[in-house]
Structures are given as C-alpha cells and as structure tokens.
Amino acid sequence: VSDCTKMEDCLIEDQTTFYSKAEHYWKEVPPTVDGMLGGYGSISSIDINGSKKFLQKFLGEGQGKTGTGCALDCGAGIGRITKRLLLPLFRTVDLVDVTQEFLDKARSYLGEEVKQVENYFCCGLQDFQPQPERYDVIWIQWVIGHLTDDHLVEFLRRCRSGLRPDGLIVVKDNVAFEGVIPDDVDSSVCRDLNLLHRLVARAGLNIICEEQQQNFPEEIYQVHTLALR
Numbered sequence: 001v002s003d004c005t006k007m008e009d010c011l012i013e014d015q016t017t018f019y020s021k022a023e024h025y026w027k028e029v030p031p032t033v034d035g036m037l038g039g040y041g042s043i044s045s046i047d048i049n050g051s052k053k054f055l056q057k058f059l060g061e062g063q064g065k066t067g068t069g070c071a072l073d074c075g076a077g078i079g080r081i082t083k084r085l086l087l088p089l090f091r092t093v094d095l096v097d098v099t100q101e102f103l104d105k106a107r108s109y110l111g112e113e114v115k116q117v118e119n120y121f122c123c124g125l126q127d128f129q130p131q132p133e134r135y136d137v138i139w140i141q142w143v144i145g146h147l148t149d150d151h152l153v154e155f156l157r158r159c160r161s162g163l164r165p166d167g168l169i170v171v172k173d174n175v176a177f178e179g180v181i182p183d184d185v186d187s188s189v190c191r192d193l194n195l196l197h198r199l200v201a202r203a204g205l206n207i208i209c210e211e212q213q214q215n216f217p218e219e220i221y222q223v224h225t226l227a228l229r
Helices: 015-027 041-056 080-086 100-109 111-116 149-161 193-202
Strands: 070-074 092-097 117-122 135-141 163-175 180-183 188-191 207-212 222-228
Touching: 041 080, 041 163, 041 222, 070 080, 080 092, 080 135, 092 100, 100 111, 100 117, 111 117, 149 163, 149 193, 163 188, 163 193, 188 193, 193 222
Parallel strands: 070 092, 070 135, 092 117, 135 163
Antiparallel strands: 163 222, 180 188, 207 222
C-alpha cells in the first residue's frame, strides 16, 4: 500500500463505484452515536472536548477572530458534532450528509436546539456547493477519506469561497503513518499527513494551526485537527 503516492493509485475500481459503495455502507449503519463512530461511541466526549479547546482559540471579537454566526457540519450524520460542539457556539448551523435517514434522525437527536438549524442538505461532499460567504466555520470531520484527491481539493476550494471574512475551515480526521490505506468496508481511504498537506496547498489554503487529538484508544489511527484559511 505504501507505494501509493496518491489516492487514485489505490482505487482498483472506478470513482462511481467508490462513492456508491460508501453510500450503501452508510445506509446500513444505525442512526446512533455508536453507529457514527464505528462502534467507538465511548470516545465521543474526548473528541468533542478536544475540538472545543481547539476551536475556541479562534472564536471571539476583534482583529482576525472568527465570528460565531453560522457553521457548517460536513458529513454531519445524525448531528453528533452539531449538537455538542457547534450549536453551543454558533447562532445557526447547517448540516450536510449523504444519508437522508441520518438527517431525519438529527431532527429529534438535536433536541431543543434544533431550531438553530437552518438547512439540512442531503448530498455527497463531492457534489456539495456551499453558499458563498455564508459560514464562519466549516467543520469537516471523519469524512475526507470518502473523497478522491481531486474531489477533496475541489471541495476545499468551494469551502474557501463559502467562508465569511476571517472564517475558518477545520479538518479533523484519521492520519496514516505512511502512504494511503484503503478501507474496503466503508469504501474510504486514510492518507498520511504529507499527502493531506499537499492537497490543502493545492486548494490554495494555509494551515494556521495543527494538533493531534490526545487520549484516543491506542488501536485506532492517530487523529489530527487542522485549521485552514
């Protein structure tokens, strides 16, 4: 696997199959926190607390600070991140996910704060077009592995135009030790940091902060969080 320099080298099948297999996988997943986290529901709080600490560095009033008007949750699922991280910090939140059943479930899962949600977009990120200059923060977690390299670059470019002044794109995801590791179960890949950095640069974005999530179980991939502008 490690001789794959880019993701497309590792894809035996065509792109259409890559995407349709992933859609099929998620259709079979129960609409629960445990389902969203592949059986690792127990790490949800550690994950959210790490994300909150990371994000709060950038939010607030004043020069260069990111506003708290509107956030977008990409690959939102049932809204785990929307509920615990984004709704407490932002006035309004939009959700985008490829699985309609998850978005339907989000309406009850999000509870009282559901009225802060403006839009539910049922769409794969490879096809999603954020509204220009709408978002203060675009949060992209555990979903970039479902995009081919070229589609990820194009998506990040569209996200960049979807940001308000001083807005922020945050990518939080698994990182491979070396190369690209395909996952045939959910039809995704895990890239190493070098490749991720190259794709971010291709999208015309700068990494303004990068951290590794601490206190996750030993046996899962390292998870890194990148703030991009």
